[in-house]
Amino acid sequence: MANIAPKLPDGLKKEFEQIVAQYEFKRGALLPLLHKVQEHSGYLEQDILVGIAGYLNIPQVDVFEIATFYTLFNTRPVGNNVILVCDSISCYLKDEEKVFAQIKRILQIGSGETTSDGKFTLFTTSCIGACDRAPAMMVNDKTFFKLTPEKITDILKEY
Amino acid sequence: MPQTKILLKNIGTPNSEHIKGYLKNGGYKALKHALGELLPEEIVELVKRAGLRGRGGAGFPTGMKWQFCASDPKKIKYIICNADEGEPGTFKDRILLEQDPHSLIEGMAIAGYAIGCTQGIIYIRGEYIYAARLLEQAIEQARAKGYLGDNILGADFCFDIKVFLGAGAYICGEETALLDSLEGRAGRSRVKPPFPVNEGLWRRPTTVNNVETLCSIRHILLNGDEWFRRLGTSECPGTKIFSISGHVNKPGNYELPMGTVLRDLIYEYAGGIRDGNKFKAVLPGGASSPCLTAEHMGVAFDFYNLARAGSMLGSGALIVMDETTCMVGAGLSVARFFEHESCGRCTPCREGAGWIVNILNRIYNGEAKLAEIDLIVELADNMRASSFCPLGMAAPNAVVSFIKNFRDDFEEHIKYKRCPARKDLDV
Numbered sequence A: 001m002a003n004i005a006p007k008l009p010d011g012l013k014k015e016f017e018q019i020v021a022q023y024e025f026k027r028g029a030l031l032p033l034l035h036k037v038q039e040h041s042g043y044l045e046q047d048i049l050v051g052i053a054g055y056l057n058i059p060q061v062d063v064f065e066i067a068t069f070y071t072l073f074n075t076r077p078v079g080n081n082v083i084l085v086c087d088s089i090s091c092y093l094k095d096e097e098k099v100f101a102q103i104k105r106i107l108q109i110g111s112g113e114t115t116s117d118g119k120f121t122l123f124t125t126s127c128i129g130a131c132d133r134a135p136a137m138m139v140n141d142k143t144f145f146k147l148t149p150e151k152i153t154d155i156l157k158e159y
Numbered sequence B: 001m002p003q004t005k006i007l008l009k010n011i012g013t014p015n016s017e018h019i020k021g022y023l024k025n026g027g028y029k030a031l032k033h034a035l036g037e038l039l040p041e042e043i044v045e046l047v048k049r050a051g052l053r054g055r056g057g058a059g060f061p062t063g064m065k066w067q068f069c070a071s072d073p074k075k076i077k078y079i080i081c082n083a084d085e086g087e088p089g090t091f092k093d094r095i096l097l098e099q100d101p102h103s104l105i106e107g108m109a110i111a112g113y114a115i116g117c118t119q120g121i122i123y124i125r126g127e128y129i130y131a132a133r134l135l136e137q138a139i140e141q142a143r144a145k146g147y148l149g150d151n152i153l154g155a156d157f158c159f160d161i162k163v164f165l166g167a168g169a170y171i172c173g174e175e176t177a178l179l180d181s182l183e184g185r186a187g188r189s190r191v192k193p194p195f196p197v198n199e200g201l202w203r204r205p206t207t208v209n210n211v212e213t214l215c216s217i218r219h220i221l222l223n224g225d226e227w228f229r230r231l232g233t234s235e236c237p238g239t240k241i242f243s244i245s246g247h248v249n250k251p252g253n254y255e256l257p258m259g260t261v262l263r264d265l266i267y268e269y270a271g272g273i274r275d276g277n278k279f280k281a282v283l284p285g286g287a288s289s290p291c292l293t294a295e296h297m298g299v300a301f302d303f304y305n306l307a308r309a310g311s312m313l314g315s316g317a318l319i320v321m322d323e324t325t326c327m328v329g330a331g332l333s334v335a336r337f338f339e340h341e342s343c344g345r346c347t348p349c350r351e352g353a354g355w356i357v358n359i360l361n362r363i364y365n366g367e368a369k370l371a372e373i374d375l376i377v378e379l380a381d382n383m384r385a386s387s388f389c390p391l392g393m394a395a396p397n398a399v400v401s402f403i404k405n406f407r408d409d410f411e412e413h414i415k416y417k418r419c420p421a422r423k424d425l426d427v
């Protein structure tokens, strides 16, 4: 693996201990720990992944794999707000492409990119279970439904 | 005809997500009945007699699964609720989780008692963070009232539930991949056997059940197996929540008896096709299922009848397409989903899913050769025959069914650089 000094996130020591204490087998705490780090710093830094591998006593390569396997984990810095636009079939049928194009136009970025002011990062995502109110997207933890290109302008203004 | 609301009955009533609202509607009566009057094996027998089949997609008889797990001699066992709900077009578990979480908690506690587990886990997809927080609160409320914890309702039964948040991976809805995810691994399906009921989470006997399955339990306990069997079809008793989306006037969740026919689902309940358009096709069981067409309006929606019609019920997610749908574009959307969600372990699925996207992209843009349409079908045969797990086997289902039924859409893209269905499309 890469030559990286292991590190644990500052200020999360207690939370880490509390999480691990809930698991009979320490490895079971891995996803919850990664969620906690991301909640705290927005993304998963390499040196912290190495630190977590040491903390749980599991191979570094496993932690790197998991951090990249699950799409909700960010392994690179993201903007203050993360937008996930559903591009699965039910949203596609309801003109998700027009909505997505509008977001790209307003923010001047493509999928996987962050605006220059660091405000937004944009991703497409698999079905988010909002198909009856398609097209839909999430901004951070909040879901927005029945989107139209017009609605997008107003929603983005809220952030 | 109104819907047959049993699971959805509390939805929309005041405070349905709170234990106060739930108790007002008769909540936790089934758990009281179970712990006070029934032996664990009597509950397993009751669920078996009711003929309940799993609502997560595979339709396995729930009582039988419980019996296998209960009879394993190992001591520590788990009951896990699969709340990963990732099949495109499915949004039925979301409504139960967000608006009736105590039904699930009660169902899990009853399952735990019947099987002999002290621990339940709800594996919920990361995108349902709102529901996950709500569940945490509901669990807290149930603990405070003594419906979870030690010696529940004074009985010799201890049971508690933990919520575990996924992180965005469709494959983790497959029960063995889900177990790997709970063990801090990338979610990849395990070889079966051994089955989870014998060697599941941490190699201990584990029952995995869908949200809707577990929410059905309390109704069976309160009303009996004969009542349940009177609903639905003889092969598949009970009601089913159908998630209907796409080009219908009234998309939504509809709870109806198993065996409701396609025509009624679309025209009587979902309000018919939008803009007075003609119906073109439906994916009856999410993006993994082969499509049905207008000739199938009379097909009864249950596990067996849909299999006989050449498709599958899956999670009960109907994705409806009207005459303006470009089947190449729709196929591409489905294909991209599977390319993205393939776990990457085995070649047929990982490579095949990518190839199909590649070819479909070129067909969509009018750049492919005609023979490549059949290349997709050939690739699909390979994926079905040699993929390691059901994801890869099902991945090409929709696309191949589109080619079979709407070959003109594909050919015209290539031959005439136009789409017969979507006149506005600039190929």
Ligand SMILES: Cc1cc2nc3c(=O)[nH]c(=O)nc-3n(C[C@H](O)[C@H](O)[C@H](O)COP(=O)(O)O)c2cc1C
Binding pocket: B053, B054, B055, B056, B057, B058, B059, B060, B062, B082, B083, B084, B085, B086, B087, B170, B171, B172, B173, B174, B175, B176, B208, B209, B210, B211, B213, B214, B390, B391
């Ligand atoms: C690729 C794939 C994805 C699946 N996703 C889900 C899911 O999101 N939710 C679910 O309950 N079952 C899902 N299943 C089915 C589960 O493997 C399993 O059969 C089910 O959770 C068992 O519960 P049940 O018997 O109550 O249906 C999926 C299966 C496969 C192959």
Ligand code: SF4
Binding pocket: B171, B188, B189, B341, B342, B343, B344, B345, B346, B347, B349, B350, B387, B388, B389, B390, B391, B392, B393
């Ligand atoms: S079929 Fe193979 S590559 Fe596809 S999800 Fe299953 S194991 Fe992974």
